[in-house]
Amino acid sequence: MNNHSITINPHAAQPTSLLSLGKSFWRNRQLIVQMTKREVIGRYKGSAMGLAWSFFNPVFMLIVYTFVFSEIFKARWGGVGGEESKAQFAVVLFVGMIVLSLFSEVINRAPGLILSNVNYVKKVIFPIEILPVIAMGAALFHSFISLSVLLAAFALFNSYLHWTVVFFPLVLLPLVILTLGLAWILASLGVFIRDVGQTIGLVTTVLMFLSPVFYPITAVPERFRPFIMANPLTFIIEQARDVLVWGHTPNWLGLGIYTLAASIVAWIGYFWFQKTRKGFADVL
Numbered sequence: 001m002n003n004h005s006i007t008i009n010p011h012a013a014q015p016t017s018l019l020s021l022g023k024s025f026w027r028n029r030q031l032i033v034q035m036t037k038r039e040v041i042g043r044y045k046g047s048a049m050g051l052a053w054s055f056f057n058p059v060f061m062l063i064v065y066t067f068v069f070s071e072i073f074k075a076r077w078g079g080v081g082g083e084e085s086k087a088q089f090a091v092v093l094f095v096g097m098i099v100l101s102l103f104s105e106v107i108n109r110a111p112g113l114i115l116s117n118v119n120y121v122k123k124v125i126f127p128i129e130i131l132p133v134i135a136m137g138a139a140l141f142h143s144f145i146s147l148s149v150l151l152a153a154f155a156l157f158n159s160y161l162h163w164t165v166v167f168f169p170l171v172l173l174p175l176v177i178l179t180l181g182l183a184w185i186l187a188s189l190g191v192f193i194r195d196v197g198q199t200i201g202l203v204t205t206v207l208m209f210l211s212p213v214f215y216p217i218t219a220v221p222e223r224f225r226p227f228i229m230a231n232p233l234t235f236i237i238e239q240a241r242d243v244l245v246w247g248h249t250p251n252w253l254g255l256g257i258y259t260l261a262a263s264i265v266a267w268i269g270y271f272w273f274q275k276t277r278k279g280f281a282d283v284l
Helices: 018-029 027-043 050-074 083-110 113-120 130-156 165-191 196-209 223-232 232-246 252-283
Strands: none
Touching: 018 027, 018 050, 018 130, 018 223, 018 252, 027 050, 027 130, 050 083, 050 130, 083 113, 083 130, 083 165, 083 196, 083 232, 113 252, 130 165, 130 232, 130 252, 165 196, 165 252, 196 252, 232 252
């Protein structure tokens, strides 16, 4: 990007097709990579440990959650007792945390994406539709670090890794698509309704406790299970555990249906964002 600002008409109509979205991704691919790097590095700027925090944060949270849920609440996923059960519990719990963190990080930041980048809306030629993609890129980086910690822990406890771990990116892809769609909607709504930013934190907290992150679905009474299964995180968490922990192949039909539904949400989100962005400059 040039350093000088180029004023444009922020009220101009924007393309809303999936083809235009694909073209925007391709045209701005280098910008997305550069800004994602800046986003990740900027988060730890000024701290003595720098990027090392991206490794220690998930490890610390894993230790705390495992202690609280396996020692105090005595939660179990099954398996043998003693130390081995705690190690297994930690790994199973961590898979749920990785999926939850990816979703929550992007969704919680989405309402403030435009508000924190007002100059991009008003003064320069900048593809603001890629801001949620940049947030997703940063979240995926942290997920990759957490996944590395998980695989290292699993290999340490079990002396092997399941070959099905290669399917994990395919399991995560539908959630990435869905989250981007929701992020576009929330980024737009966050401009017009400032309360969205406060509300979404409550929503992601509710989704956390209504998904099988800290407990197996079998621990939920039958009458409440439909509510847990309706949570968009539940299926992905269960599939992620299948390929990473239990060594099962994914439910391809389920992933296919989820991907189709997520793609529809993503297009609706992009369409909404592109249609409403001409009003951003008036409100900001």
